[in-house]
Amino acid sequence: MSNDREIRDEDLMDVAADPEQAYRLRKALKTLSDNPNVGGKLKEMAQEVLSGRIGMKEAIETPSYMDAIGDRMNEMRRAAENQTMAEREESREKYAKWQQEQEAKEAEERAERDGPSANIVTGPRRGGRAGGHRG
Template sequence: MNNERQIQDEDLMDVAQDPEQAHRLRKALKTLADNPNVGGKLQEMAKEVLSGRIGMKDAIATPTYMDALGDRIGEMRRAAENQTQAERESSREQFATWQKKQEEQEDKERAERDGPSGNIVTTPRHGRGGSSHRR
């Protein structure tokens, strides 16, 4: 993404419900944009949104971008359906480890964003209330 202008979390508030969700969305877009394995229209969309050349609402309304997203989700679903029970268990364990690291990283980033405080109070993460992905 070189020296291009980069949007900030606030620029995604037209589609996000709160600043935390906007931050996670921008982070996900950056992951898509920077991962050479993504490629194609999905990576193009992420780069376009991050550079500010297209808004997230416009990207969502673009059939080629949404088709690319749907195709990728379909690939993921098929891969999950073809896993053995042992592979599923391993995936669950890997996901739990990954999720814990992500939460720790998000907590660290939130603390850095919020600045120094004598009484650090964290708010609950949105969308993580259940444990439906765990046993």
């Protein structure tokens, strides 16, 4: 992506059921946008939505973008159907490991996003002589 701004989770609330779903949707769009194995209309759609040039609602109403999603899903289905039993088992193991890693990352990101900041800077306490009253 170029120097365009990137949308926030809140910008996806028109299509997301809750903030967590908006977070996951933005993260999925970022993955599509950054993945070198994704190209064409699918990558374009992700970049357009992430930049805020179009909304997610508009993207899912755009036939060429929906065709690109359908095509990609068909590719994935065909690849899964053509796997041997050994390849399926290897894929399951890789997915289980990947899923654990993702859950750990998401928990860490959620803690950073939702938890108190360790870098809060506070000024001197007010009170005492600071009210203009003389004692």
